Amino acid sequence: MLIYLIKRLIAAIPMLLGITFISFLIMKMAPGDPVSIFLNPSVSLADIEQVKKNLGFDRSIFVQYFVWLKHVFVGDLGYSYVTGKPVFMSLVERLPATLLLSISSLIIILLITVPLGLICGYKRNTWEDDVVTVFSFLGLSIPSFWLGLMLILVFSFYLDLFPTSGFLDPLLYDAPFFKKFTNIAYHMFLPLLTIIIGGIAGLTRYNRFGIIKVLAQDYITAARARGVAESKILFHHAFRNILLPIITILGLDLPSLISGSYIIEYIFSWPGMGQLGVQAVFQRDYPILMATILFSSILIILGTIMADFCYAYVDPRIVKKSSHDV
C-alpha cells in the first residue's frame, strides 16, 4: 500500500512539471513586460537590457522555466503588480478560507448525495426516482453564479437571514474560538449552499447509475439468496462497491469543482484564493494569476492522488491500476 502511494506520488511529478510549464508559457505570452513595469522612465534602455540579462530573460524558454521553477521551490513567486506584496504570501493567506469552503462542501455533498443516489438507484423508475432525477438535472443546468445571486436575493434581501458577503465580523477578530467559529459558519452558509446544490445534482445522478449497475451484479443476487436483509444489502454489500465509481468521478470532477467555487467566492466576497484570482483577472495582475493556477493545479493533483489512494483502499483488487484507467 505504501509502495503504491509512493509510486503514485512519483507518477504525479511529470504531470506537475507539465502543468507548471504550461502556466509558465501562458505567463510568457502575457502582454506587459515585468521588467519595464518596475523601472522608472528615466532609466536608460541599456540598463533595462542589463536588468533583463540579470533576470535571465535573454536565455532560452526552457532555461528560464527552470530558473523560475527554482524560485517556485523556495516559495518565490514574484510580487503582485497591484499591491506589491509577495505573491506567495498573499496566496498562502487565502488558502485556509478556500480549503474550509471546498472541504466542507465536499463532505456535505457526499453525505447527501450517496444515500440519495442509493435510494434512487434502488427505487429506479418510480415516481420518487423521477422527482429526484428532474431536480438533479435542474441543479446541473443552473448557472451557479446566478443561483448565488438568487440566494442572496431571497435569504439576504427578502428574509434578511444571512449576510451577503464576508468571512468574519471585524469586531470578532479577538473573540473566543467558538464565537468566531459560529460567525464564520454564519457567513459561509450561502456560498456553501450554492456550491452544494450544484454538486449534489451531478453526483446523485452518477450514483444512481452506479448503484443500478452494482445491484445487477451476481454477488447481490447471491447475498439475497443467502437471506441477507435488503437494508444490509443496500448499505453494506452494495455501498462499498458503489464507493468506487464515486471516488473516480470525484477525482475527475475536482478541477471543475475548484474553478466553479472560485466564481462563488467572488460573488460572496469570500476571502479565498478564488476571489483573489478573479479580482486579479480584472486588474491584469499576472503574477497573482499564474500563482493561482499553480496552486489550484497542485490542489487538484493532490486531490487526484488522494482519490487514487482511497480507491486502492476500498478495492482490494486494485493495487497497480490507477482510477483513471477504469
Next chain:
Amino acid sequence: MLEIKDLIIDFYVKENVVHAVKGIDFTVNDSQTVGIVGESGSGKSVTALSIMGLLPATAKIQGQVNFKNTDLLKLNNDKMRSYRGAKIGYIFQNPLSALNPVFTIANQMVETIILHRNVAKIEARKMAIDLLDKVKIIDPHKRIDDYPHQFSLGMCQRIMIAMTLSMQPDLLIADEPTASLDVTTQKEILELMDELKELYNMAMIFISHDLGVVAERCDYVHVMYLGNIVESGNPRDLFENPKHDYTKKLLNAIPKIYFK
C-alpha cells in the same frame, strides 16, 4: 418437498412481453436429485430464480411453488427471506462474480453464519474455517482472510459451496455450477458436491446444459426447451429411448463416452 404447478413466467420489457417459462410442472422429493437440462434461454435458470423469489420486478409469475406445503409465491419479501439460504440454498454459475469483490471470505461467511445460526462471531469464524476445510481449501485458517480475486475459479466455487452448506438448507439448487470451470476442475467440484450431498442428505435441483453430467447424478431428469418441459423421465430411459427431437439432438451432442 417441492412441488411446482403450472408455473408461468413472463417478462415485461418496455412494451414487449417475453414468455420465459410457459407453464411447467415438476416435483422434488426428499433427498432426491432432479436434473433440468436445456440450452441457454430455455428458461431453466429463470425457473430456479423464481423458486428463490429473486427475479427482477419486470417478471410476472403465475402458478404455484409449494415448498413443504407453503406456496412460496404467496409470501412477502420478508417471509421469503427466511426461506432463502436457510431452507433453500443456491449455487451460482460464475462463483467469482457471486462473491462480493470488496469483502474478505471471512467477512462474507461469518455474516452468513451469524445470520442463520445463533452463534457469536468467534464461533462463526471457527465454523467457517471448518467448512472451508471440508470443501478442501488448503490452509483455511490463513486463506479465510483473503479476497475472492485471490482464489482460482474452482476455489471460489468451493467457497460458495461451503457458504451454502453453512446454512444447512434442505434443498440445494445448483445453477450450472461447473459451466464456467475447466474440465478437470469441473470433475473435482462435481465429486465434492456428490460427497457433500450424501453427507448432508439434501434434496437437489441440478441445472445444466450438459446431459452427461446430469445423467450421472440425477434420479429424475426434465428436458426444457423454449420455456416448456418437453420430456421427463429417469436418465436411463431418457437415454435409451428419447422421444422428443430436441432430446435426441442433446444426446447427439454428448461425447459417446457417457454411454458405456
Next chain:
Amino acid sequence: MTYKIWFSIVFILSVLLLGILVPFFGVDPLLMDYSLMGTPQPPSWQHFFGTDELGRDILIRCIYGGRISLLVGFVAVSISITTGVLVGVLAGYIGGSFDEILMRFIDMLMALPTLFLILIIQVMLEPNIINVMVVIGVTSWMGVARIVRAEVLSLKQRDFIVAARSRGITEFKILFKHLLPHSLNPVIVAAMLGMGGAILTESVLSFLGLGVQPPHASWGNMLENSLGYLRDAPWMALIPGVLITLIVLSLNFLGDGLWLLLDPKAKDNHVRN
C-alpha cells in the same frame, strides 16, 4: 422520459426560431426609452419581461441573447468535437507510445482549472464573441477525445475491422469509413451535453465582462447589468438566469434521452436467463 424530451425540443426550437425571425419583427434591442432611464420597469402588458436600467425591452434583448447563446454553444462544440474526434481517433488507431503521450497530455490539461484558464486567456485576448467561442472550444475537447479513443480501441479488435483489413481495404478507408462512424454515438451525446456546458461558460464570461460585450445582448451580460439593481429590479436578474437554466436543462435532457436511445448498455432493464 418523453415529456422531458418534448419540453426540450419545443423550448430549443422556440429560442432558435425567435432568434432567427427577430430581425424581421422590426424591433430594436438597443432602443432606449429615455423616460424610463434609471428606473427599470417591472413586467407589464407593454413589456412582458419589463425593462432594464436604460429603458430597453428585456424580452427583445432576451431573444437576441438566446441567439448568441445557441451560436456560442454550437460553434464552441463544433470546435471541441472536431478536435476531440481527431485526437481520439488518432490516439486509439495509432496506439503505442503516441497514444500514451497524448493521453498523459490530456490528463495534464484536465488537471488545470479550466474555467479559470479561460478567464485568463480572455483577459489576454480581446474579449469578443469570436474569442469566446474559440477559447471555449479549444479548452473542452479532452473529454470527447477520451471517449472516442476508448471506442476506437474496442472497435479496433472487432472482427469486422480485421475482416475489412483482410479484404485489402486501405488503412485510410478503415479509419474514416469503418472506425469513425461506429464511434459517433457517444460523440453525439457528448455534443449535446457539451453545448449546455459551453452556454454555461459563456454566461460566466459575459457575467464577468469578459465575454459578449455591450451593447450586444447576451444572457450573461444582462445578468452583469442586473447586479446593481438586484434589490430594486429583481426581474432583471431572474429572467435571463431562468432562460439559461432552461436552455441548458433542455440540452441535458436531450443528451440523456439520446444516450438511452443510442447506447444499448444504458438500458436499465435487462432480462436474466
